[in-house]
Amino acid sequence: MSATTTFERLRADRRAWFGVAVVVLFLLVAVAAPLLGRFDPSRIDLLHALEAPSAAHWLGTDAQGRDVWARLLYGTRVSLLVGLASQGLALSIGVVLGLVAGYRGRWTDEVIMRLADVTLAFPSLLLLIAMAAAFEPSLTVVCVVIGVVGWAGMARLVRGQVMVVRELDYIQAMRALGAGDPRIVWRHVLPNVIAPVVIAATLGIAGAIMAEAALSFLGLGVQPPTPSWGAMIADGRDLSQLRNAPWTSLAPGLAIGMAVLGFNLLGDALRDAMDRKTG
Helix, strand or coil, rough: CCHHHHHHHHHCHHHHHHHHHHHHHHHHHHHHHHHHHHCCCCCCCCCHHCCCCCCCCCCCCCCCCCEEEHHHHHHHHHHHHHHHHHHHHHHHHHHHHHHHHHHHHHHHHHHHHHHHHHHCCCCHHHHHHHHHHHCCCHHHHHHHHHHHHCCCCHHHHHHHHHHHHCHHHHHHHHHHCCCCCCHHHHHHHHHHHHHHHHHHHHHHHHHHCCCHHHHHCCCCCCCCCCCCCCHHHHCCCCCCHHHCCCCHHHHHHHHHHHHHHHHHHHHHHHHHHHHHHHH
């Protein structure tokens, strides 16, 4: 399917417009956080703790008097950074191993796929918690852990696509003409499997944002004073605080929902636009 046809389908899909709008909005917020944030997100002011939203504090303050609006903006940076970095790592590992497994086959395929099966056998969240707990929590550890856990699904996806492409006539012709395997893989096989990889990566960013929020909620993610949406929800989970100051957890919860919805809708739109069967 041509790039023009894909773009035309995306333009006609309302989900794509909404998803792009949400993703661009969060990207702009992350970049402009120092300009939009009216307060230092880490500044503690106990005299103004749990203040309701007002002209001074647009989304109120938390239990330590920190501005929720400022922390929400800077938390966007953390969530997007984790989503993009972890998926970049998952792509790097999964695509390479999937290409090797699908193209080489035999014992290479068996070893890589059995390793992927072992990784997928564990519940993702449980595996994330176990790996994160084994190291000192930090932003780097969160990105690496989520990326390492996510490589297996990407590798299986790429392997399945490669096993179909490698049997096509023009690939067989390239082999008969004496083209080397690296040249065939990188110049002829990879371009034919890139579409599902892009779709999976877009959807994976949403999953990574959720995973980071879950780890931070449990105290295994980004550590204070760095703002994180999951940590903000954890700070406001006290029952009395939920009743009397719901804005402390409502704002980051809505941010997580919107970010995940935006990336998921964009991924769904890309999948439909790139689907050859509907061409």
